Amino acid sequence: MSAGPGIQVLPQSAAERVAAGEVVERPASVVKELIENSLDAGARRIVIEIGGAGQRLIRISDDGAGIPGAEVPLAFQRFATSKIRTAEDLRHVRTYGFRGEALPSIAAVARVQMVTRIQGADAVKIVIAGGTRQGLGPASGPQGTTVGVEDLFFNTPARRRFLKSPARERAVIVDTVEALALAAPEVAFRLTDEDQEILWFPPETFAERARRVLGPEVAAHALEVSAIGATGTLGGVLGTPQVAQRRRTHQWFLVNNRPVRSPLLARALAQAYHTLIPEDRHPAAVLSVRLAPEDVDANVHPRKAEVRFVRERELFEDVERAVRRTLHRVPLLHVIPALPPDAPADAATAGGLEGVPAHAPGTGTLGVPHRPPLTGDALDITDAPASDLPWPPIRVIGQLALTYIIGQSGKDLVLIDQHAAHERILFEQLIARRAREGVQAQGLVTPIVLELTPQEAAVLTDLEAPLRSLGFDVELFGPKTVRLTAVPAIAGHRAPGEVFRACLRDLQDDYGPHAGRSLEERLTIATACHTAVRAGDAIDPTMMAGLLDALSRAADPFSCFHGRPTMVRVRAPEIERWFYRRG
Numbered sequence: 158m159s160a161g162p163g164i165q166v167l168p169q170s171a172a173e174r175v176a177a178g179e180v181v182e183r184p185a186s187v188v189k190e191l192i193e194n195s196l197d198a199g200a201r202r203i204v205i206e207i208g209g210a211g212q213r214l215i216r217i218s219d220d221g222a223g224i225p226g227a228e229v230p231l232a233f234q235r236f237a238t239s240k241i242r243t244a245e246d247l248r249h250v251r252t253y254g255f256r257g258e259a260l261p262s263i264a265a266v267a268r269v270q271m272v273t274r275i276q277g278a279d280a281v282k283i284v285i286a287g288g289t290r291q292g293l294g295p296a297s298g299p300q301g302t303t304v305g306v307e308d309l310f311f312n313t314p315a316r317r318r319f320l321k322s323p324a325r326e327r328a329v330i331v332d333t334v335e336a337l338a339l340a341a342p343e344v345a346f347r348l349t350d351e352d353q354e355i356l357w358f359p360p361e362t363f364a365e366r367a368r369r370v371l372g373p374e375v376a377a378h379a380l381e382v383s384a385i386g387a388t389g390t391l392g393g394v395l396g397t398p399q400v401a402q403r404r405r406t407h408q409w410f411l412v413n414n415r416p417v418r419s420p421l422l423a424r425a426l427a428q429a430y431h432t433l434i435p436e437d438r439h440p441a442a443v444l445s446v447r448l449a450p451e452d453v454d455a456n457v458h459p460r461k462a463e464v465r466f467v468r469e470r471e472l473f474e475d476v477e478r479a480v481r482r483t484l485h486r487v488p489l490l491h492v493i494p495a496l497p498p499d500a501p502a503d504a505a506t507a508g509g510l511e512g513v514p515a516h517a518p519g520t521g522t523l524g525v526p527h528r529p530p531l532t533g534d535a536l537d538i539t540d541a542p543a544s545d546l547p548w549p550p551i552r553v554i555g556q557l558a559l560t561y562i563i564g565q566s567g568k569d570l571v572l573i574d575q576h577a578a579h580e581r582i583l584f585e586q587l588i589a590r591r592a593r594e595g596v597q598a599q600g601l602v603t604p605i606v607l608e609l610t611p612q613e614a615a616v617l618t619d620l621e622a623p624l625r626s627l628g629f630d631v632e633l634f635g636p637k638t639v640r641l642t643a644v645p646a647i648a649g650h651r652a653p654g655e656v657f658r659a660c661l662r663d664l665q666d667d668y669g670p671h672a673g674r675s676l677e678e679r680l681t682i683a684t685a686c687h688t689a690v691r692a693g694d695a696i697d698p699t700m701m702a703g704l705l706d707a708l709s710r711a712a713d714p715f716s717c718f719h720g721r722p723t724m725v726r727v728r729a730p731e732i733e734r735w736f737y738r739r740g
Contacts, residue, residue, distance in 0.1 A: 180262040183320055184211025184309060185329040187267075190259035191304050192337045195219035198302065201360070202345045210323035210350075211309065211330055218303040223275035229283050230293065232271075235261045260304075264288055266316070267309045273302040287312045331355060332406075335370045336416035339409055339443060342366035367394035367443035371407060375400045375441045382444075382483040386475030388468050389448040395483060396441030398716060401434040407441035412453055414445070417464050422446070425473045429480035432713060435720040444476065485712070548709040549726070553701045560692040562701045568729035573705065575696065577717040579689035582707045583647055584718050587681050591626065598628035598643040605641040605654045606634060613661045620661075623680050629657060647688050659687035682718055 181187060188205060195203045198221025208214035224232055235258060263269060264285040274280035274296075282296035310316040320326055327350060334356055338346045342363045348356040358366060368376035375396040384391045396407065410422045422444060430440045454465040466472050551564040551571050562573040590597050609617065614637045617624075624631055628645035644653045660683040690696060696704070708714050708723065716722055733739045 180258050181266055181309075183329065184215060184326050185333040187211065187215050187263050187306055187309065188217070188330050189333050189337065190263065191215070191217040191306075192334070194259060194304075195221055195302065196337070196341050196344065198222045200301065200344060203347070205330075205334060205346070205348045206352075207327070207330060207348070207350050210326040212317070212320070212323075212326070213307065213309075215306040215309070216303065218301065220299070220301040223300055223302055224273045224281075225275055226278060226281040229271070229273060229281050230290070233260050233264050233283070233285055233290070261288070263306055266313050267311065268307045270305045270307075271302065272296050272298045274298055274300050276300050336409055336411075339363075339366055339370055339445075340411055340414045340416055363392065363445065364394055367409075370409065371396065371441055371443060375407060380483050380487060382479055384475070384479035384482070386471075386479065388452065388472045388475050389446060391444065391446050391476060391479045393442060393444040395480060398430065398433040398440075398484075398720070399722070400441055401430070401438035401720075402441055403438065405439045408439065409443045411443075411445040412455075412464050413447055413450065415455060415464070419464065421466065421469055421473055422476060425476035426480060428473075429477045429484065430720075432718040433484065433716050433720055438720065442480075444480075446472070446476065448472070548714065551705055553698050553705065555698070556696065556701065558692075559695055562696075562705070564705070566726065570727040570729075570732060571724055572727075573708075573724040574717075574721070575690050575694070575701075575704065576692055577719075577721050578704055578708045578723040580685045581711055581713065581717045581723055582704070583685035583689055584681060585711050585713075587627070587645070587647065587685060591681075597646040598630060599646045600630075600643045601641065601653060607639050607641060607654055607657070609637045609639060609661075613658070616661055620680070624660075627680055627684055629660075631657075645684055645688070647684070656684070656687045660684055685718070 180190065184207070188207075188211065192203060192205070195217060198219060200219035200221035202220050204218045206214065206216040206218075260269075260271075265288040268284075268286040270282065270284050272280055272282045280296040280298040282292070282294060283290065284292035310320075321329075331348065334346060334348050338344070338356075338358045342358075342365070343360050345360050346356060346358040347354065358369065361369070364381055368379055371379065371394060376394075378397040378400045380395045380397060382391065382393050382395055396402075405423070408423060408426065410417055410419045412419065412422075426440055426442055426444065434440065448466070452467040454467075549566040549571070551566050551573075554563040554565055556575075557563050557572070560575060562575055562578075564571040564573060617631070617639070621631065628643060629641070630643035632640045632642065634640045641653055641657055644656060660680060690704075714723065730739060
């Protein structure tokens, strides 16, 4: 084997291109770095112009402080920066840029022209192509800086092959501008593509900017979150569960005003929406976290797109608690005015379904309870103020397709999923009973002997204790045989063996669709799901009224624990439009 080439130092031009690859990944990277420079310069108005999806042209103009003429050449030298002076300053970074790599990295792989002027001085212009300075001299222009970037990657054609379609690159630029616009809502932003305006953000409040970025559909169903936690402060705008998205494209996170990607914050957000949206949906949100600078390390990614946190667990809990508290403070169904005192009384509520009482003390003539304020303990929210979620008065009309309860609320039509509603009731009652009274089991007069499949038997070995905590009493009766002697009290009206097998089935595939939750919680979900009234079950009007009465007292009455809605509401005007009674 022949010896390889000896070790040598790369030429400066080659080293600059290698370094540029870490900072300038695509046109959006250039947009990000230049906007951050404008924000650090105190700009109040930033204009971004692109052509050819950013490959042919990127021009960013601002009205910031500008750069003194004598320092313009330094701005294009690697690691030359005005943001920090020592390594210790990295622990207290308060600016967007601080590495001194953006301009030299961009100039190494494009043709760059910059015109800048500070107050009380003449403008200066510098031209650089592929890292080589081609001109420096006086110019004319307003205070601020304009940087034009043309022919991106002209000297590294291999990089162009890895770019996506123009439409995709343009979309990433839009996302980048939106993220930075969220970081500086007091600054006006304008983005044009081939002279066509794509985005315009006037100066506004953070909440207004967040709603604008989230879009009109989400903004119409948005909640503002504000909290002080152990790690810092949190502010933002949350989309309600009904506008949850199929992808995470409507999630923005800012840490100390810096847009970042944060798996930790994304997990905390998802956990707060747990049981409120389906497993395949994602909440829409803009969250801004402010922490002590020394608790955040922004120097872990060449493009500063990721950060590390010193107090990860506490931050996760702060964010999850604040978002969940906000979601629980408001009704997740439209509130309607209470019916007048002389409204006709509804049928008396009655029992018939497990967990649905014949009559709930403290209820009104419509079977709607005068609910006491919810407490932090009831919602598992520390120090949450008392709240009273408005519950729409619903008059039961009948049943549709043996699946949905038809109700009337004022002039509106309400459809209630009987299974989703009942499993929400049972789930919360199981949790409450286990915490308050311990095991609620019902012994079987005649024990049931069950032959298990190999998969069921494998799951059972890890589940004996959790099963017993819910009320299942199971004895091993052979390698794959068990004897069932008791079941949860709420499952008494179902075939015991059927409920038991269904619970095991739900936990076979990596412990079922609710992987990530505790075994006890997953078993509680499975028990409630397979015990609840099902689609296809006929229930009479008094049982329907009783179910709605019990649902009205649930902590989360408007969704089941799978995240599906328990009810939907159709406004009377919408029905009138169906029949062409209104335009």
